[in-house]
Amino acid sequence: MRTEEIQRVTCCVIGCGPAGAMLGLMLAREGVDVLVIEKHADFLRDFRGDTLHPSTMEIMDELGLAEGLLDLEHTKAPKIEARFPGGTVTVADLRRLKTRYPYITFMPQWDFLDYVTGEAKRYPNFRLKMEAEARDLILEDDIVRGVRYETPEGPREARALLTVAADGRSSPFREQAGLKMVRTSPPIDVLWFRLSRREGDPEDTFGYAGGGRFMVVINRGEYWQIAYAIRKGEYQNVRAAGLEAFRRSVGDTIPDLADRTGELHDWDAVKLLSVQADRLRRWHRPGLLCIGDAAHAMSPVGGVGINLAIADAVAAANILARPLRAGRVSSGDLAAVQLRRELPTRAIQAFQSVAQRRVVSSLLGPEGAPSLPAPARALLRLRPVRDLPARIIAFGIWPEHVRYREPSAKSGRTQLARKESVK
Ligand SMILES: Cc1cc2nc3c(=O)[nH]c(=O)nc-3n(C[C@H](O)[C@H](O)[C@H](O)COP(=O)(O)OP(=O)(O)OC[C@H]3O[C@@H](n4cnc5c(N)ncnc54)[C@H](O)[C@@H]3O)c2cc1C
Numbered sequence: 001m002r003t004e005e006i007q008r009v010t011c012c013v014i015g016c017g018p019a020g021a022m023l024g025l026m027l028a029r030e031g032v033d034v035l036v037i038e039k040h041a042d043f044l045r046d047f048r049g050d051t052l053h054p055s056t057m058e059i060m061d062e063l064g065l066a067e068g069l070l071d072l073e074h075t076k077a078p079k080i081e082a083r084f085p086g087g088t089v090t091v092a093d094l095r096r097l098k099t100r101y102p103y104i105t106f107m108p109q110w111d112f113l114d115y116v117t118g119e120a121k122r123y124p125n126f127r128l129k130m131e132a133e134a135r136d137l138i139l140e141d142d143i144v145r146g147v148r149y150e151t152p153e154g155p156r157e158a159r160a161l162l163t164v165a166a167d168g169r170s171s172p173f174r175e176q177a178g179l180k181m182v183r184t185s186p187p188i189d190v191l192w193f194r195l196s197r198r199e200g201d202p203e204d205t206f207g208y209a210g211g212g213r214f215m216v217v218i219n220r221g222e223y224w225q226i227a228y229a230i231r232k233g234e235y236q237n238v239r240a241a242g243l244e245a246f247r248r249s250v251g252d253t254i255p256d257l258a259d260r261t262g263e264l265h266d267w268d269a270v271k272l273l274s275v276q277a278d279r280l281r282r283w284h285r286p287g288l289l290c291i292g293d294a295a296h297a298m299s300p301v302g303g304v305g306i307n308l309a310i311a312d313a314v315a316a317a318n319i320l321a322r323p324l325r326a327g328r329v330s331s332g333d334l335a336a337v338q339l340r341r342e343l344p345t346r347a348i349q350a351f352q353s354v355a356q357r358r359v360v361s362s363l364l365g366p367e368g369a370p371s372l373p374a375p376a377r378a379l380l381r382l383r384p385v386r387d388l389p390a391r392i393i394a395f396g397i398w399p400e401h402v403r404y405r406e407p408s409a410k411s412g413r414t415q416l417a418r419k420e421s422v423k
Pocket of ligand 1: 014015017018019020037038039040049051132134135166167192273291292293294298300302303306307309
């Protein structure tokens with residue numbers, strides 16, 4: 001390979017999803033030379049995690065970026081309710097939480113990523129290479145020294161002190177690095193589709209259950225984004241029953257939207273998310289760290305995937321910026337990132353597993369309950385428990401905070417970057 005095709009960087013991040021984009025921004029902000037490579041030409045991907053929870057909004061606030069982010073088009077959900085034929089149950093009311101952002105912010109993931117990378121590009125030590133697909137880790141003396149990737153101009157190499165796999169839940173680099181997975185078998189899959197919003201429609205985001213079905217209906221401004229839960233592996237049966245039966249089941253469960261199910265013209269309008277939940281035993285090996293979905297794919301229950309991916313990025317930047325600047329990253333530094341993030345991730349996965357098995361599964365199928373199961377209803381009425389789902393959805397178990405915060409939310413540059421530019 002010619003020398004101009006080999007790039008030398010301190011940190012190479014594979015994948016510019018929420019984890020990779022935030023890590024790139026935060027490392028650049030802390031003066032680390034970082035290259036992020038993304039296989040797609042843009043961020044346009046529908047039905048991805050579009051939910052920014054209070055934990056993420058507080059991080060954006062600490063970076064001085066919350067105001068700019070909220071200038072972009074978004075909707076807010078201050079509470080999550082479940083509607084049953086027998087009545088409505090408040091599952092999580094975020095308005096009772098102590099935070100400047102007591103709501104879930106819904107924003108297309110591509111807008112969020114455009115915004116974050118736009119901010120990152122203001123730092124000269126941040127580089128983003130689109131249409132760059134990582135293929136193989138460069139392993140020398142049992143240490144990961146970077147990655148080989150393909151571009152429209154031909155093959156390239158990035159040689160790095162640290163390579164971070166933030167390439168999502170199908171990351172091949174875990175296997176290349178010999179990192180072992182612990183897999184679980186979630187009992188559900190999710191079908192995603194959208195229906196138009198019309199004048200007079202409700203404003204809120206709801207869960208609807210009834211007739212053995214469970215759906216979450218999210219207000220996305222001009223349209224409703226709908227998650228339709230099915231038992232794992234049932235997708236072929238749903239398709240075999242035909243589109244008309246599918247439309248009818250949507251209208252029966254959400255009578256408010258029955259008048260527009262005809263907008264589902266064909267099965268292309270319905271996307272299957274095969275729900276996956278797993279985690280790596282070890283998130284790292286010398287020269288390599290995995291974060292976000294690449295380290296732990298999350299179930300969509302509670303919509304926490306993006307927020308955990310971002311928390312990983314914040315923890316990784318807080319712990320690794322200094323060793324990266326010093327040009328020495330030890331296994332202990334990498335283990336510290338896992339140590340900090342593994343427990344909160346496992347706790348949330350356990351919470352999701354209980355919610356899937358005890359609540360969502362019990363609502364599906366012919367025996368589906370006409371209301372939330374009685375023990376769950378009783379629990380949600382107890383004062384100490386009442387705010388627990390909201391707290392877990394909002395902040396997770398161990399929220400991360402930015403090490404060097406913006407003194408004022410309006411200033412564009414950070415304390416650290418300012419200090420360094422004065423040097
Ligand atoms: C249908 C669906 C709905 C979801 N809904 C929600 C939700 O409502 N709320 C929520 O919080 N989470 C949700 N999630 C999960 C959420 O999207 C993920 O948890 C989150 O995006 C993980 O972020 P990440 O950065 O780790 O990985 P990803 O978002 O998967 O990003 C990985 C990036 O790496 C790039 N990439 C992959 N391979 C390579 C390669 N070889 N070279 C270069 N680039 C590469 C990809 O193109 C992508 O941009 C949903 C996921 C799906 C699939």
